[in-house]
Amino acid sequence: MKAVAITAPGEARVVHVDEPSAAAGEVLVRIRRVGLCGSDLTTFLGKNPMVSYPRVLGHEIAATIEQLGADVPDAWQVGMNVTFTPYTACGACPSCRAGRRNACRDNKTLGVQRDGALSELAVVPHQKLYASPLLTVDELALVEPFSVGFHAASRGRVQEADTVLVMGCGGVGLGAVAGAASRGARVIALDTQDGKLSLARTVGARQVINATTSDARQAVMDLTGGNGPDVVIEAVGAAATYRQAVDWVAFCGRVVYIGYGKEPVSYETRMFVMKELDILGARNCLTEFPDVIAFFERRTFDPRLLISRTIGMEEVPDALAAWAANPGGTSKVMVTVA
Ligand SMILES: [Zn+2]
Ligand SMILES: [Zn+2]
Structure with a gap:
């Protein structure tokens, strides 16, 4: 064959x-x-x-x-x-x-x-x-790429009261947007392409930021009362976004990394301590296939748009x-x- x-x-x-x-x-x-x-x-x-x-x-x-x-x-x-x-x-x-x-x-x-x-x-x-x-x-x-994103929302213990920033809106990032939104959180999506950001809106992002046409840090701070998001989910895997996740997240926030880093990343590590951050990795998925199937079955958007x-x-x-x-x-x- x-x-x-x-x-x-x-x-x-x-x-x-x-x-x-x-x-x-x-x-x-x-x-x-x-x-x-x-x-x-x-x-x-x-x-x-x-x-x-x-x-x-x-x-x-x-x-x-x-x-x-x-x-x-x-x-x-x-x-x-x-x-x-x-x-x-x-x-x-x-x-x-x-x-x-x-x-x-x-x-x-x-x-x-x-x-x-x-x-x-x-x-x-x-x-x-x-x-x-x-x-x-x-x-x-x-279902699989979305389940990986749903798993990241689960790792970040995303709840209704949270504001969640998702960096990167590829298949997995969109799954993270959908996973966080379906837990009731307010989701801000960040990407460099308007097409992906409009998809992020259809799966549940309430606000979107195009990092190439705006000052992304300022936009994130403006949308979070200057505090930064409670949870940042990084779905890019680049050194800059790895660092920004830690720099932008709120004090006592949670940072979830799904993006596979392709190079070593240097950090201002005092942020880890000063903000008392939870820094979490998320890999593959655990029990999320049925959750994503149920989400798709609710027909809140057309997955084929992806x-x-x-x-x-x-x-x-x-x-x-x-x-x-x-x-x-x-x-x-x-x-x-x-
Ligand atoms: Zn894949
Ligand atoms: Zn094993």
């Missing part, structure tokens, strides 16, 4: 791989949609230290169940549309023992530490499956190259596999 692999940094190809078959407890699925995200671009560029090559991409997935292995519960039936979590958990490391399987020390995410689902078929343990009869396959493929481009498998190599040449211009590329 066909799959799309990054064969070396800067080089993607359609390759042929063996068809998988479902063992006991597994289902065989036909892949329908795969979303590409910033981490796939990082892999394509050779800048993801967790990836070795060749690597089949694909961790934001919608699929249709094709065949059931032995001992799969009746809840799962051939023909159902599903999405599934792309992570693994060893069950034994300190994270897993603490009930935080999303941060498993030995986690192997599809398309990162092991081959992903950007192929015609895949096998999945039934425990990883989630279904919704109401959502389209495009929407099911958006998709900036739809392509076929054969077009993935060129699309990755174009994205690498213009990283800011793309929010979500959706691959139609079947």
Whole structure:
């Protein structure tokens, strides 16, 4: 069957791989949609230290169940549309023992530490499956990035009384906006592109700031009575925004980092102490798939607005190259596999 692999940094190809078959407890699925995200671009560029090559991409997935292995519960039936979590958990490391399987020390995410689902078929343990009869396959493929954003809101203990600044409105950042807004918080979204900011409004941001056309720090302070936000969620991964999160957050605030830093960051560390900050990392997601599915099912906005481009498998190599040449211009590329 066909799959799309990054064969070396800067080089993607359609390759042929063996068809998988479902063992006991597994289902065989036909892949329908795969979303590409910033981490796939990082892999394509050779800048993801967790990836070795060749690597089949694909961790934001919608699929249709094709065949059931032995001992799969009746809840799962051939023909159902599903999405599934792309992570693994060893069950034994300190994270897993603490009930935080999303941060498993030995986690192997599809398309990162092991081959992903950007192929015609895949096998999945039934425990990883989630279904919704109401959502389209495009929407099911958006559940994973939104769940990562929802998890960041959970890590920040976002509550109704909070003002939350979300820096960066890619797929995960928009999920953080939606996650914080659905907890009742007032959300301010920050990005450099008006298109992403208008999407942020549709998923729940009450105010937006374009960092290229305004003094972002001043705008944040004006909107928070000079105090800064109670929570800052950083979904960019750049040194400047890593620092701004700490500089702008309110005293006794919470800073949540989801953006993967691509370089070392130097800090005015006295801010950590002086403000008595909670500085938190957020990785993958834990229990958020059902929350995001319920959020999409409420139909407060059309998740398909997030998709900036739809392509076929054969077009993935060129699309990755174009994205690498213009990283800011793309929010979500959706691959139609079947
Ligand atoms: Zn992703
Ligand atoms: Zn573990």
